[in-house]
Amino acid sequence: MDTPHAPTPITAELIGAPTDIGAGARGASMGPEALRVAGLQPALESHGLRVLDVGNLSGPGNPWLPPLNGYRHLPEVVAWNAAVCDAVYAALGRGHLPILLGGDHCLGVGSIAAVARHCREQGRPLRVLWLDAHADFNTSALTPSGNVHGMPVACLCGLGPAELVGIGGHTPALRPDQVRQIGIRSVDEGEKRLVHEHGLEVFDMRFIDEEGMRRTMARALEGMPANTHLHVSFDVDFLDPEIAPGVGTTVPGGPTYREAQLCMEMIADSGRLGSLDIVELNPALDVRNKTAELAVDLVESLFGKSTLMRAGR
Structure with a gap:
């Protein structure tokens, strides 16, 4: 009788x-190291994942210049997003699960453009969960600041400079x-008017207050075919x-700690x-790395950590 093989770890x-x-503030550039210091790799390994830190x-x-033609640092933003797009696309091609350690949320353009390209080529449906205080x-x-971290969802949906909206090869x-x-x-x-014009589905905090996180996540996750690729873009200011x-x-x-845990656990389920993506962590504004440690704790829940004590889990 053949011995069953253990499943290959992710x-x-x-x-x-x-x-x-x-x-608009300096410091998110230190986010990746703060997440590493908070123990992201061993936390993921404790849930059975193989982890490759590239x-x-x-x-x-960052030249820290004022806006030019409505955008701050557009050439630099494009360069970073192109690098992110290439790296995430290559990781997916290797069969890996890419985890982008940001950095600010403008990087979501490159990351999600890569995922969308991969899904088009594989013929897989894609759903993006954008966990954020801001619609971006x-x-x-519309914005006097010109800060591109307030624009990535619009860029991904084709509203923005050609250099950004075309990253990933499809507009x-x-x-x-x-x-x-x-x-x-x-x-x-x-x-807000633009969001309504384009029919973006938004579960804002009033919806969460009225309906609860459980119903919110059930709505956000409903209707996905079995082969759907789910991308989570987690802005820590969520x-x-x-x-x-x-x-x-x-x-x-x-969201409170428990609401955020339930959100992540339902995504895992x-x-x-x-x-x-894990973005907008700013250690310069943190207190003894507590926000990075909380982010790692919540990411663990995305990969199976649960407080659920009922049988069958």
């Missing part, structure tokens, strides 16, 4: 992108109906700043997680 590939090129990507420094659906015409990289936004509580007025102060754009009234 290989998670950690890709550091140490830049704050798209942000180190940090390189790219241009701004354009240069747009995403359709709005492939995205579910969760935890939103800070949206500019013009941005969390309430009382528990996660180490971010550049704090917005009060975010779906069995479809295929790629992950």
